[in-house]
Amino acid sequence: MSVLRGEKLTLSIFGTSHGTSIGMILDGLPPGIRIDEEALATFMTRRAPGQSNLSTARKEPDHPEFISGIKDGMTTGEQIKAIIYNTDVKSSDYSALARTPRPGHADYTAHVKYKGHEDSRGGGTFSGRMTAPLCIAGGICKQILESEGIAVSASIHDIHGNSSEPLSEIVKAQALRDSVGGTVICTVSGLAAGYGGPLFEGLEGRLSQAIFGIPAVKGIEFGAGFGAAEMYGSENNDEFYYDAEGNVRTRTNNCGGILGGISDGMDIEFRVAIKPTPSIARVQRTIIYDSREETEIEVHGRHDPCIVPRALPCIEAATAIVLVDVMLSQQPGESADIKSEYVQIENSDKDASTAGQAIARYGKACYSINSDKDASTAGQAASTAPDEQPDGMLNNGDSGVQHISDCRSEIDAIDSQLLPLIEQRLRVAEAVAIYKQEHNLEIVDQPREDSLFSKLQSRSSRDLADLNKDIFKAIINASCKHQKDFITRK
Numbered sequence: 001m002s003v004l005r006g007e008k009l010t011l012s013i014f015g016t017s018h019g020t021s022i023g024m025i026l027d028g029l030p031p032g033i034r035i036d037e038e039a040l041a042t043f044m045t046r047r048a049p050g051q052s053n054l055s056t057a058r059k060e061p062d063h064p065e066f067i068s069g070i071k072d073g074m075t076t077g078e079q080i081k082a083i084i085y086n087t088d089v090k091s092s093d094y095s096a097l098a099r100t101p102r103p104g105h106a107d108y109t110a111h112v113k114y115k116g117h118e119d120s121r122g123g124g125t126f127s128g129r130m131t132a133p134l135c136i137a138g139g140i141c142k143q144i145l146e147s148e149g150i151a152v153s154a155s156i157h158d159i160h161g162n163s164s165e166p167l168s169e170i171v172k173a174q175a176l177r178d179s180v181g182g183t184v185i186c187t188v189s190g191l192a193a194g195y196g197g198p199l200f201e202g203l204e205g206r207l208s209q210a211i212f213g214i215p216a217v218k219g220i221e222f223g224a225g226f227g228a229a230e231m232y233g234s235e236n237n238d239e240f241y242y243d244a245e246g247n248v249r250t251r252t253n254n255c256g257g258i259l260g261g262i263s264d265g266m267d268i269e270f271r272v273a274i275k276p277t278p279s280i281a282r283v284q285r286t287i288i289y290d291s292r293e294e295t296e297i298e299v300h301g302r303h304d305p306c307i308v309p310r311a312l313p314c315i316e317a318a319t320a321i322v323l324v325d326v327m328l329s330q331q332p333g334e335s336a337d338i339k340s341e342y343v344q345i346e347n348s349d350k351d352a353s354t355a356g357q358a359i360a361r362y363g364k365a366c367y368s369i370n371s372d373k374d375a376s377t378a379g380q381a382a383s384t385a386p387d388e389q390p391d392g393m394l395n396n397g398d399s400g401v402q403h404i405s406d407c408r409s410e411i412d413a414i415d416s417q418l419l420p421l422i423e424q425r426l427r428v429a430e431a432v433a434i435y436k437q438e439h440n441l442e443i444v445d446q447p448r449e450d451s452l453f454s455k456l457q458s459r460s461s462r463d464l465a466d467l468n469k470d471i472f473k474a475i476i477n478a479s480c481k482h483q484k485d486f487i488t489r490k
């Protein structure tokens with residue numbers, strides 16, 4: 001099993017190319033996210049084999065069967081488990097590979113690592129077939145991004161250096177019983193500035209890790225990439241300006257939409273290098289493990305003469321997974337050091353209206369539910385100090401004593417912000433109740449409550465700390481009662 005670990009999301013991919021099945025487990029998506037399985041199937045078709053005479057003749061429908069995590073088109077908050085059964089295997093094509101490694105493949109390195117016990121059929125776990133589960137997870141994440149107005153799109157830049165008629169190079173390679181590689185351009189549009197972090201938290205590094213998980217990827221460059229090494233600073237620097245709407249933009253995009261590891265609000269652009277398919281029907285030199293002799297090999301079977309066209313959805317998938325993880329981990333402008341179990345407003349300079357915006361943006365997907373965490377975020381956010389105040393705000397007394405009617409109007413305005421947050425909290429508590437019921441957990445989680453009160457104590461104004469504790473104790477008691485009533489009704 002291969003695992004991609006993010007801040008919130010963990011993707012595990014299992015199976016082998018010519019085994020019974022392949023599949024994936026995606027952990028960390030909160031409940032309440034709508035998934036269009038028909039749209040996902042369409043996305044999967046872009047990667048599926050046997051789509052044209054320019055790809056492998058292997059026929060696999062690649063229809064994922066969901067075991068858990070999606071019910072009635074919505075995420076449940078549980079691990080999303082999906083499996084694809086291999087239906088068109090020809091293991092006999094690879095019978096000799098246990099003794100003879102194919103040049104350009106991972107046969108030899110796998111043989112060394114697994115001491116001769118590797119599954120060499122079709123490349124086993126190293127096969128491009130393993131990108132099908134990647135596309136399940138990535139297709140789901142692409143839908144989440146699209147709902148936020150963020151688009152991820154990959155296209156062919158060139159094949160074998162030919163950018164004007166790239167597909168013609170595949171035809172030439174087929175005639176030569178050979179293969180070709182190429183490069184892919186990936187663009188992310190609509191992502192706000194402020195996502196990512198410095199050094200090892202940077203978006204380039206996180207995206208690169210996921211992209212390099214795709215077999216046959218050999219390089220990646222952002223923006224001008226290696227071309228920047230041949231520029232003067234005056235040529236490479238992206239100058240800033242304000243557009244007609246007052247947004248900060250850059251006149252060029254040599255940085256590829258990322259500065260200091262953080263998105264700058266421009267399109268994220270990077271180019272990926274894909275090597276030629278290593279399986280070719282031409283004579284190549286190799287070795288025989290047992291006899292320690294050299295020999296010749298011709299690789300027959302069903303292989304893509306060029307991987308580039310089918311790599312497009314895979315690159316989109318890997319990119320989408322990383323971006324959803326980043327968005328669930330931090331709000332724009334937050335430090336990646338802020339590691340909350342929920343998407344929440346941690347700083348005291350954020351008000352409940354900001355929290356409401358976050359809820360509107362992410363919905364229930366803001367919350368990650370497990371046995372020791374209940375959904376107190378909305379209430380925490382509501383306790384923070386305002387920076388965008390309703391008209392007539394007291395401003396900590398700086399404006400002097402106001403008429404009582406003004407004060408009451410102000411209270412009404414605050415209450416109008418609190419009510420939807422409290423209701424949102426209760427709705428999330430229902431998801432918590434379902435989880436606790438399914439896992440035979442008690443409704444009342446005292447360690448969780450004690451931890452919450454401790455956090456509140458540190459965040460509260462000194463003179464209001466005890467009162468805030470009493471208020472939240474009442475909220476939690478009401479939440480527990482609501483959870484019990486909800487389970488009973490359900």
